Amino acid sequence: MKYLVTGGAGFIGSHLVERLLGDDHTVTVLDNFSSGRIENLDQVKGNPRLLIRHVDVAHYEEIKPFFEGVDWVFHLAALADIVPSIRRPLIYHKSNVDGTIAVLEAARSAGVKRLVYAASSSCYGVTDKFPTPETAPIKPMYPYALTKYLGEQYVLHWNKTYRLPCVSLRLFNVYGPRARTSSTYGAVFGVFLAQKLAGKPFTVVGDGTQTRDFTFVTDVVDAFLRAADSEIESEIFNVGSGNTYSINYLVSLLGGDVVHIPKRPGEPDCTFADICKISQTLGWQPKVRFEEGVRLMFQNIDRWRDAPVWDEKSIAEATIDWFKHLGASPS
Numbered sequence: 329m330k331y332l333v334t335g336g337a338g339f340i341g342s343h344l345v346e347r348l349l350g351d352d353h354t355v356t357v358l359d360n361f362s363s364g365r366i367e368n369l370d371q372v373k374g375n376p377r378l379l380i381r382h383v384d385v386a387h388y389e390e391i392k393p394f395f396e397g398v399d400w401v402f403h404l405a406a407l408a409d410i411v412p413s414i415r416r417p418l419i420y421h422k423s424n425v426d427g428t429i430a431v432l433e434a435a436r437s438a439g440v441k442r443l444v445y446a447a448s449s450s451c452y453g454v455t456d457k458f459p460t461p462e463t464a465p466i467k468p469m470y471p472y473a474l475t476k477y478l479g480e481q482y483v484l485h486w487n488k489t490y491r492l493p494c495v496s497l498r499l500f501n502v503y504g505p506r507a508r509t510s511s512t513y514g515a516v517f518g519v520f521l522a523q524k525l526a527g528k529p530f531t532v533v534g535d536g537t538q539t540r541d542f543t544f545v546t547d548v549v550d551a552f553l554r555a556a557d558s559e560i561e562s563e564i565f566n567v568g569s570g571n572t573y574s575i576n577y578l579v580s581l582l583g584g585d586v587v588h589i590p591k592r593p594g595e596p597d598c599t600f601a602d603i604c605k606i607s608q609t610l611g612w613q614p615k616v617r618f619e620e621g622v623r624l625m626f627q628n629i630d631r632w633r634d635a636p637v638w639d640e641k642s643i644a645e646a647t648i649d650w651f652k653h654l655g656a657s658p659s
Contacts, residue, residue, distance in 0.1 A: 332356045332398045332440075334385050334431055335405030337364030339506050340446065340499075343545045344402060344552055349375050356394050359405065360384040362423075368506050386422050388430040395438035400556045403431050403483075404446040406476065408508070410594070411646060413472035414653050424475035425482070432486040432494075440492070443483070444555045447498045449541075449566065449599060451477040458572075459602035462498070462564050469594035469654065484562060493561040497551055500568040500601045503621065504545030505628040516540070516575065517625060520582055522635040530584055531643055534591035536576035541568040541599045544616035544624075554612045568601025569614050581622045589640055592647060593654035 331348050335341040336357030341364065348355045354377045357369070361382060372378055383390050385405045395401070407413070407423040428445070435443050452460055453467030468474040480496045487494040503517045520530050551567045579586055606612045616624075638646075 329399040330354045331400045333402045334358045341404045342368035344549050347549050386427040392434045395434040399441050401435045401443040410470050414649050417471040420471050420475045425478045428479035436490050436492045442556050443494045445483040445496045447480040447496045448476040449498045449500045454596045459600045461602040487562045495555040496564045497567045500541040521632040522637050526637045529587045531589050532586050539572040539574045539598045541572045541601050543569045544621040547614040554610045565606040566601040568603050572600035
C-alpha cells in the first residue's frame, strides 16, 4: 500500500515511517522541517520506497499532487509547545488549523481511503476526572491546545460532510528516542536527559508530585496503525499508557540531584487517559512499561548530548510569557 505521513521527520512521525517501511509499504513524507529533523529518518535513509518532500502542509496547491494514489494519510504535522504558541498564535493557527484543512482537502480530492489525525490531550486542560474519558469537558488553556482541538473538529467535519473516513487520536505525553529537544522550553524527558549528561540537577516543577501519562512512542505508532486498519470512522480515541507516573518517580529512575522551580499556570496536576474506548473498540493495548521505556531512553541518551541544558534562570526567562498571559506570577 501507499501511505503519506505529514510531519514524518518529527519525533512520532519518524517512528511511524520506520514501521510502515518495515512492513514493506511505500511512504511519502511531507515536512517543512520547522521542528522535524532529517536526521530522524537516518534509519531509513536511501530506502527506495521512501519519498521525502520539503513542503509546508498549509500550502494546498503545493501538497495536493502528493496525495494522488495514496491509500492512508497520517496527519502529524503541527507546531507544538506552550510558550511559542502564546507568543505567535497566528503562526500556530496557520500550521495547525489551516494546515489540517489543506491536508483534509488534498486527501478528499485524491479519494484517500483513510485519514488518522494526531490530536492532543491538552484539549482537556485542567480536568478533575481521572482517568479522563473522551467525553470530558474541553478546556484548552493556551493557543497550541486550542489549535489542535480546532484541527480535530475540522477532521470530524470533513468526515461528516464529505464522507472522508477519519479517526482522531488524542495523544498523552508521548516519549521515546528522538523526542524533541530544542524548543522555547522542551518536554520533560529532553530537559532531564540533557541535564543528566551535563551533570546538572533536574529542574522539577513544583514539588514533583504531579503525574503524567507517559506513553512510549512505539505504542503510539501501534495505535495509529490499528486505527487506520479498521472500519471505524468519525471517532475520537484517547491513547495513553494505562497509568500515570509522578515526576519524582521519573527522577528516581534517572538518578540525580534536584532543584525545584515554580509551578506553572495552565498545567494539570495529573494527566491520565481512560483508554477503555480504544481498547474495546480497536483492541489496542499499550505494551511498553514505563520502567522499560526509561531504560530504552537511557540507551539512546547520547542523542541529547547537543540538546540545550536548561537551568533555573534560563527556564524562568523562557517561560515569562507563560506566567504573564495565563494570569499568574512565578513564586
